[in-house]
Amino acid sequence: DAVKPSAYGASTAGKPLDIISLDRLDTAVQEVIPEAGYQFVSGAAGDEWTLRENRRAFDDFRIEPKRLRGVSSDVDLSIDLLGQTLPFPIFTAPMGAHGMVHEEAEVATARGTGMAGTLYCSSGASHRTLEEIAEATQGPKWFQLYWNNDIEVTKSLLKRAKDAGYSAIVLTADALGPGMPDDFKAMGAPFRQDMVFGNHDPERGGSGNFFDQKVDLDLDAIKFIKDQTGLPVVVKGLLRGDDADRCIGAGADAIQVSNHGGRQIDGVPASIAALPDVAHAVNGRVPVILDSGVRRGIDVIRALAMGANAVAVGRPVMYGLGLGGAQGVQSVLEHLGQDLRSAMLLTGAAKLSDLDPSYINLVGPSAEANRS
């Protein structure tokens, strides 16, 4: 792809990043992408209490490192996730409308994720088509479905995803609204006018109206997707143990603990605070994934110690996209992998499977929330 600037003015960058910390990308990216894109990506619902809590709650999970255990720095960080091998338990969370950040949109994000060798989860709200995105990455890929009220549109999306090589379908259970931050709303919700939702673009093989989404989904959706595709189903957006249990009973192959980065509803717990209850309910029957707030290797440690098998990362990947295109995305994911490697050594864990609650001293509101 040749990357050309648009009237909107998203980033056209393409370069590897020298990353100090993912937090610092937040400031840096504001200088290279339009304010609209930044507000759309960085903001969250309501007063953004959940957005802040997604970070704060990690502090409740105090790491109690084990010392003089003969732990070396060449830990094998790779995992198997629903049949796919990832180089580290970190992948790209589904996010919509990457064109708000970079002119190449999801094609660059997917390519960069593949360059890092890890999983790309393609949002149903992408600017580019799922086929273009699938082609862009050499790595594993999942497709996240927004269920359309027109069942033929939904079936078509599922068929296209399977045909394009996606290996699992992510059923997002919490994306029931526009996910629009107040600051973005206050700007007049200035979405790009020159990009549409690729998967629904008649000129690119799509159909249906993206916004005509079914909100009153129930557990039957899981079986329907499995029947249509034969693929494993990941249910994303759960914050309760009983919901996880119900979904597994209905056939879910993995559970993703998520509050959608705080973008859908404010006032719900941090994902990490909800993890212990969910992990306890899942009890190892299926993999557990966590997103919303992961920024450091120590955050991955905390999530894995409390029962997650992998974590997904959103906003930092978008900032990497803005600052460096596909190479920036690769830099972000590899930086976090490397940071996890250091954190393993400093935590005194020789392999991922060693991580368990004995490494964590849980205090504060997150401890209180998980007392029965």
Add this chain to the structure above:
Amino acid sequence: DAVKPSAYGASTAGKPLDIISLDRLDTAVQEVIPEAGYQFVSGAAGDEWTLRENRRAFDDFRIEPKRLRGVSSDVDLSIDLLGQTLPFPIFTAPMGAHGMVHEEAEVATARGTGMAGTLYCSSGASHRTLEEIAEATQGPKWFQLYWNNDIEVTKSLLKRAKDAGYSAIVLTADALGPGMPDDFKAMGAPFRQDMVFGNHDPERGGSGNFFDQKVDLDLDAIKFIKDQTGLPVVVKGLLRGDDADRCIGAGADAIQVSNHGGRQIDGVPASIAALPDVAHAVNGRVPVILDSGVRRGIDVIRALAMGANAVAVGRPVMYGLGLGGAQGVQSVLEHLGQDLRSAMLLTGAAKLSDLDPSYINLVGPSAEANRS
């Protein structure tokens, strides 16, 4: 009413508002109303700890949304409250002296509330007369009584309220002082000199001195009002379960949990923090209403899940009045109703009666305060 500017300079606005969030009205209104009006309305007693706590404590009530439950977005939000139907469980709290904000004063607030189809609770400390206010709204209306030491004045107020069509009397149990914020006091308490308390204005059929209020009220007041009017009595301003129980025993038809927006005494708990104890004591015998701090749909969810039947809203309605007159008031109430609708969907509650404590994970000081 033709709205004319005064020497005082209150707002004369009359227009619908495009509302991002009720919190943002606080800043906007400061540009269109006199400083005196803003300080009078926005401030609270003492160090304003309770004022801040009225907002903070909602964060202790973490919403744990239920997913894939087949919840649709066309929830019926209407409720029946003491025989009146409201389009949503949200109404206008009694507040005095609207002329500090808008030249039309309570007539505009009542009209706007009626335009939104919901309940207007008329304060005994209104600038306009209760009859003018009653006439201004097409919706249901309650009258809030300040008990006068001259029992004939009190009787007259009750009779006038009944005659004007008010369908319930609100006995405010906590308004025992002037409710004057320190910042307003520091300005010299600059009330309008060109407006008096309408209900006591001899020129408009009133009598008595508004300030000659009886403070040593007891439970007998409830029966007295019922005898005089035959109307249901709402006791407003309770923060204790035992007080609610006593009032119901004395004939109260509804209980309003309130700390008067923090305006009367500082250092008392947030209303939402007091709700669980009160709801437990009431145990469904009469409706429970909550005010003080409600700003978002998720706040209504929290209150209803913990046992409230409806919420009343104060300052945001005043800011809507300042920014848009009657239409501004309508915008505020309808915005909050719409925000509740979204919040129901995102919480995974199909109808209001589904809301119960299983949706809430209560932590922090509010949890501690409700442990017996």
Add this chain to the structure above:
Amino acid sequence: DAVKPSAYGASTAGKPLDIISLDRLDTAVQEVIPEAGYQFVSGAAGDEWTLRENRRAFDDFRIEPKRLRGVSSDVDLSIDLLGQTLPFPIFTAPMGAHGMVHEEAEVATARGTGMAGTLYCSSGASHRTLEEIAEATQGPKWFQLYWNNDIEVTKSLLKRAKDAGYSAIVLTADALGPGMPDDFKAMGAPFRQDMVFGNHDPERGGSGNFFDQKVDLDLDAIKFIKDQTGLPVVVKGLLRGDDADRCIGAGADAIQVSNHGGRQIDGVPASIAALPDVAHAVNGRVPVILDSGVRRGIDVIRALAMGANAVAVGRPVMYGLGLGGAQGVQSVLEHLGQDLRSAMLLTGAAKLSDLDPSYINLVGPSAEANRS
């Protein structure tokens, strides 16, 4: 006294104050007294954690007001304290070196306290002599002793105090250092050079070196004072129930819970946080007094509800002294008395003896600290 300005430049004000809140005096006084005086009075030990905690901890004591109890506003606030009648349970705490604030020094503070009709506790570290101070007030008075290593000096102080009409001796158990805030130290500890400790001034009948204080006091000190003077002994500066118990066993006639306004040692609990444990140990055997942090009527309510019989107030009295001399002191004490009256009404307590822990919902660190 004619009040003349000095080279040091302390206040010479003499006027009643129109007080919005005692907190606001802190800002106002900075404009009328030398920086040295302000830093000396306002600061505290170390990082001033205890100073801040003295205020914050009151918020842990949430007032749960009782409603519709027939409480009127003409509450009798007077108390009897060791045989003296006070118009309200509030008096002036012992503080040294008032000349840092006002040219009349303690003579004005004592006179103002007497004009308010309440108790003046004279610090052993006064600039004026205990006799001058005794003469200045029409009200009750206590003398606070700094025990001198020269036992004859100590005996002389006790005899002079008795002769001058002081009705109790306060044994300060926690003033073991200079009580010098870091900011004041950083200024070079600029005490006035033109004023000395009056009680030790040979020209005014004094003897001994004020700084030659005995620090290794033990319980025998209580009996010694009683033997020398026949007066009741108040032990001030306790934060532990077991210390209170020991002191009562050794003859103490009252216990003053105090951390010396945070001036002696940082990192100790707020006085109000220590009160429940001390009150439980005292169990009504002797009166309990609390100082350190009282600024509002609601603070007095909290202290009395948790077992105090009276409160002492320090810095606000000094700020009243700076802003208005004797009349300023009177204004401060009467303002707080009036604020207590309003708080009683709003709390729903008909008389001081009604106040008990049923009015308080104790949460947070102060609750945690008082769990056994």
Add this chain to the structure above:
Amino acid sequence: DAVKPSAYGASTAGKPLDIISLDRLDTAVQEVIPEAGYQFVSGAAGDEWTLRENRRAFDDFRIEPKRLRGVSSDVDLSIDLLGQTLPFPIFTAPMGAHGMVHEEAEVATARGTGMAGTLYCSSGASHRTLEEIAEATQGPKWFQLYWNNDIEVTKSLLKRAKDAGYSAIVLTADALGPGMPDDFKAMGAPFRQDMVFGNHDPERGGSGNFFDQKVDLDLDAIKFIKDQTGLPVVVKGLLRGDDADRCIGAGADAIQVSNHGGRQIDGVPASIAALPDVAHAVNGRVPVILDSGVRRGIDVIRALAMGANAVAVGRPVMYGLGLGGAQGVQSVLEHLGQDLRSAMLLTGAAKLSDLDPSYINLVGPSAEANRS
């Protein structure tokens, strides 16, 4: 040593300091040392949560002073630590690369520590050689080892340390990475180019590559050091009781509770928060030392009351070095000793061995973390 300025521009100061508090040195030192040195010393890992928590957590340990116990101010503060007598239970923690702060580097720090009569713990990452450092101090000294992958280098370091008169070896169990703050990394990690790690400098009798450190150490390291040197071994960097127990079982002669000043891994508990669990596990079998966050005499009190025998101090010593060279270091240590003396008196403890948990009311997250 003649101290000459370098192109780098570290401090050449040599003077005693008039210290108000150790916290204030942080600001002062920024004016006399290069930004690189300040960022390197003052910063910590990640978001610096642990760095902040190292200070905040001390507030959870509330001192409950005992009064009227006959405690005098001439307390004997001296201790015996592994056969060495210190004038107070405070010594200099091992820190690397003092040339980032002062041109004399560790020679000045060691000399100043010796002038204060207390223990200097020499970091393996010193700019000067261990022999130069040993010669510089008249006081006791320990050597902290970074274990080299080349076992001959490790053996050589141990032999040289013993030959130079170091009386114990500190095995740092937590220094597994570069300990580089994000802000310093963001500057490009501008270490001095004109100074190397002295102990590995071939021109000064050294060998090996400092950075070739063994990370997968286990308990055998303890016995190895003892066999090589016959000296006692201090294991530094533990935060868990079970680790302390394991190390004592493997022959450790002392345990140093430390999170390396927050420099290695963020998100781990404050040292003081980890102390109760470790002290309980050690149960008096060997001395316990605490570092990370000690700034005041009251902090020493808290650590000793909860089971520590001594504390080590890092950054303030470095700031003393920058501001005053050897004499500045002496000032820092003596100031803290003097501050401890005052704190003992104000706490009501007659001797160090009186300090026990009865002086502490433990609340907040540190209390929660130590509940089993």
